[in-house]
Amino acid sequence: MEICVLGSSSAGNCTLIKTKNTSILIDIGFYPGYIENSLSCIGIEPKNIDAVLITHEHTDHIRGAESFFRKYGVPFVMNKLTFQNSHLKLIPAIFENFQEFKIKEFKITPITIKHDSSNPVAYLIEGEKRIGVATDLGSTDFRLKSYFKDLDVYVFESNHDTEMLLNGGYPRFLKKRIFSDYGHLSNKQCGNTLKEISSGSEVFLAHMSENNNTPDKAKETAEKILGDDFNIHLTFPKKASEVVKV
Numbered sequence: 001m002e003i004c005v006l007g008s009s010s011a012g013n014c015t016l017i018k019t020k021n022t023s024i025l026i027d028i029g030f031y032p033g034y035i036e037n038s039l040s041c042i043g044i045e046p047k048n049i050d051a052v053l054i055t056h057e058h059t060d061h062i063r064g065a066e067s068f069f070r071k072y073g074v075p076f077v078m079n080k081l082t083f084q085n086s087h088l089k090l091i092p093a094i095f096e097n098f099q100e101f102k103i104k105e106f107k108i109t110p111i112t113i114k115h116d117s118s119n120p121v122a123y124l125i126e127g128e129k130r131i132g133v134a135t136d137l138g139s140t141d142f143r144l145k146s147y148f149k150d151l152d153v154y155v156f157e158s159n160h161d162t163e164m165l166l167n168g169g170y171p172r173f174l175k176k177r178i179f180s181d182y183g184h185l186s187n188k189q190c191g192n193t194l195k196e197i198s199s200g201s202e203v204f205l206a207h208m209s210e211n212n213n214t215p216d217k218a219k220e221t222a223e224k225i226l227g228d229d230f231n232i233h234l235t236f237p238k239k240a241s242e243v244v245k246v
Helices: 032-040 065-072 080-086 142-147 162-167 172-179 187-197 215-229
Strands: 002-009 012-018 023-026 051-053 076-079 093-095 101-103 106-112 121-126 130-134 153-157 202-206 231-234
Touching (some): 002 202, 012 130, 051 065, 106 142, 121 142, 142 187
Parallel strands (some): 023 051, 051 076, 202 231
Antiparallel strands (some): 002 012, 012 023, 121 130
C-alpha cells in the first residue's frame, strides 16, 4: 500500500491511499487542477480514482467535490448528515457510522469523532496493511482509540503548538473553539494519543496550523514523545508529502 497526503491544513485536505489495483482519496478540499497536478507527479490519472471518501462538510474537506465529480464521475461516499449539510450537488453512496463497507480490496470503517460539524468521521482502511486517517479532532475517545489500535500508518492531526496559540493573535472565541473537545488536537495531544495506542508505525502529522504551529515544532514534539519506533512524516498546506510504501 502507498500513502501520500496531497495537502493538509485549514486551506485544504486530501489524502491518497492506493495499491496496484485500488486508489481512493480521503476528502477533496482542493479544486481539480491542484489534485490533477499532485496526482500526475506520482503517476496517477484522476479518472482512475475508485472513490472519494468525505470526513465532514467543512469547506477545506469538500471544496473541490462538485467540480471533481462533474469532470471525472468518481463515486463519492459519506454519511447522510454530512451530505445534507454539505449542500453538494451530487449523489453519493451513504454509509452508517461504524458500519464496514468495501471499495474493491479495501475494507473501510467510518468512526464517529469529536469535531464541530454535523457528523464527522475518521476512517480505518484495511487492505494489505491497516491505515487510520483522522485530520480534525477536538479530542479522542475510547471508540477511536480501539479502532486505531496498533495500525501500520496514521494520518493524524497535529494542529497547533499550545503556547503559540495562547500567545497568538487569534480572537478569544476562536482560541476557545480550537482548544475545545470539538476543535483541534495540539502537537502534544497528537503525540500522547499515538504513544497510547501504538508501539511503532508510520505517522503523517496532519492539519498543521499555518499561524499557530510550525513543521519543526510539530515534528520535534512528536519525536520527543514517540521515540525511535515511529517514522514521522510532515504534511503541507499546498504541497504533497512524500509517498510512503508499507
